[in-house]
Amino acid sequence: MGLELKRGHLQTMAKITLSIFIIFPMTSLSLATDTLGVTSSIRYGETLVSSNLTFELGFFTPRNSSTSYLGIWYKFSPNMVVWVANRNNPLADRDGVLTFNGVGNLVVLNRLNGVVWSSELSGVLRNPIAQLLDTGNFVLWDNTVSSSDKTYLWQSFDYPSDTLLAGMKLTLNRKTGFERRLIAWKSMDDPSPGDYVHELNYSQGLPQYEVVQVHVHSKKYRTGQWNGVQFVGCSIAPNSFRVSAFVYTETEISFMFEIQDRQLFSIMKLNYLGVVQLLVVNRSRSATWNAFLELPSDPCDFYGRCGANAICNDSLCECVKGFMPSSLDEWTVHNFSSGCKRTIPLNCSKGDGFWEIENVKLPDQLEVTLYRSMSLEECKDKCLKNCSCTAYATSDVRGQGIGCLMWFGDLIDMRVLEEVNRVQTLYVRQSASKLGIHAYAN
Numbered sequence: 116m117g118l119e120l121k122r123g124h125l126q127t128m129a130k131i132t133l134s135i136f137i138i139f140p141m142t143s144l145s146l147a148t149d150t151l152g153v154t155s156s157i158r159y160g161e162t163l164v165s166s167n168l169t170f171e172l173g174f175f176t177p178r179n180s181s182t183s184y185l186g187i188w189y190k191f192s193p194n195m196v197v198w199v200a201n202r203n204n205p206l207a208d209r210d211g212v213l214t215f216n217g218v219g220n221l222v223v224l225n226r227l228n229g230v231v232w233s234s235e236l237s238g239v240l241r242n243p244i245a246q247l248l249d250t251g252n253f254v255l256w257d258n259t260v261s262s263s264d265k266t267y268l269w270q271s272f273d274y275p276s277d278t279l280l281a282g283m284k285l286t287l288n289r290k291t292g293f294e295r296r297l298i299a300w301k302s303m304d305d306p307s308p309g310d311y312v313h314e315l316n317y318s319q320g321l322p323q324y325e326v327v328q329v330h331v332h333s334k335k336y337r338t339g340q341w342n343g344v345q346f347v348g349c350s351i352a353p354n355s356f357r358v359s360a361f362v363y364t365e366t367e368i369s370f371m372f373e374i375q376d377r378q379l380f381s382i383m384k385l386n387y388l389g390v391v392q393l394l395v396v397n398r399s400r401s402a403t404w405n406a407f408l409e410l411p412s413d414p415c416d417f418y419g420r421c422g423a424n425a426i427c428n429d430s431l432c433e434c435v436k437g438f439m440p441s442s443l444d445e446w447t448v449h450n451f452s453s454g455c456k457r458t459i460p461l462n463c464s465k466g467d468g469f470w471e472i473e474n475v476k477l478p479d480q481l482e483v484t485l486y487r488s489m490s491l492e493e494c495k496d497k498c499l500k501n502c503s504c505t506a507y508a509t510s511d512v513r514g515q516g517i518g519c520l521m522w523f524g525d526l527i528d529m530r531v532l533e534e535v536n537r538v539q540t541l542y543v544r545q546s547a548s549k550l551g552i553h554a555y556a557n
């Protein structure tokens with residue numbers, strides 16, 4: 116994918132070098148090609164290969180570049196780099212080495228023995244071992260600890276680059292705040308951290324994933340909220356070869372997927388343009404990766420395309436009932452950015468009601484309150500009593516539905532959904548006089 120990696124014959128040398136370690140071990144541990152022991156190291160052209168021959172770890176040089184990085188890629192598809200260690204600190208040339216330092220940290224050193232990357236463990240490891248696992252996870256543990264306790268002291272899965280591998284969790288530890296996020300490359304040929312980040316937003320309401328353009332503080336895409344079953348509005352639903360799992364507990368929020376067909380490999384990548392791609396390859400057929408899902412996938416997926424209080428439908432925008440375009444001039448030329456405003460102001464004291472919108476991706480949670488165990492009726496009453504509540508919805512669709520999500524202020528980033536299963540209905544506050552037959556006027 117845009118990388119022309121120059122490794123070639125040096126790989127053979129690497130195997131020979133590693134074989135020498137096996138035949139003449141310099142320490143008591145036996146060294147396999149997926150493992151790096153305390154006295155061994157890897158230079159440009161030498162690699163570790165996972166035992167199932169799927170993943171390879173070593174140095175690479177991006178196309179049009181003289182710098183190099185330590186990374187992990189698919190052995191059968193070397194251009195598909197899935198992890199990069201020294202993203203922030205490239206080697207100026209190919210003169211680098213991956214090794215252990217005096218206290219057992221993994222380090223990448225440049226030609227002057229300067230540290231360009233480190234696993235940054237605080238303790239001292241007496242007998243550190245690093246291994247490239249079949250999952251693509253590069254892990255570090257201390258072999259002096261009793262062998263039954265192979266706790267990973269460091270793992271590459273904790274520091275994702277732009278790629279989520281099958282079996283790898285995008286996770287947030289709610290106790291410690293530790294989070295795994297995807298950070299895009301700067302360009303097709305530059306692994307340094309780019310403009311886009313794919314991360315969980317859990318600050319208010321329900322969890323949702325977002326692609327944010329960091330430097331301009333703007334959202335580009337968001338999944339819908341977690342509704343107890345799925346992220347609404349994003350079709351990362353289970354299908355024949357892939358199962359996804361979402362964990363949402365007091366201590367952890369995480370997302371992962373697994374592949375059921377052993378011939379298939381699949382990854383989720385945040386590319387340098389800020390597009391989330393689900394890529395799949397059939398290893399037995401070719402090394403060509405196909406994007407079978409991209410997010411955003413259509414114009415309505417672009418965050419906030421319709422401005423406030425409007426719904427995107429088939430790439431066009433419609434004001435919610437009771438609202439009209441803020442600027443008709445702009446609206447008629449399909450500039451929807453300034454959104455919609457109320458046709459007549461709400462008059463809370465005279466009694467409002469709600470307009471029901473079905474099959475909608477619920478608005479973004481800019482200002483919301485969540486009541487987890489409230490019924491829909493209680494939710495409606497609570498919203499009615501608070502004059503600044505603009506909309507509400509059931510927060511968890513499992514069973515008969517439970518919970519209440521209430522919005523305050525403008526409603527942003529709604530779209531009509533194709534999916535018809537388990538989507539939520541949004542109840543938007545209206546002045547009583549505006550309500551028609553679908554109304555729930557009090």
Ligand SMILES: *[C@@H]1O[C@H](CO)[C@@H](O)[C@H](O)[C@H]1NC(C)=O
Nearest residue numbers: 442445449450451452453454
């Ligand atoms: C759309 O309208 C906004 C003002 O609301 C303006 O800033 C923007 O430039 C317009 N976009 C285009 C493409 O004309």
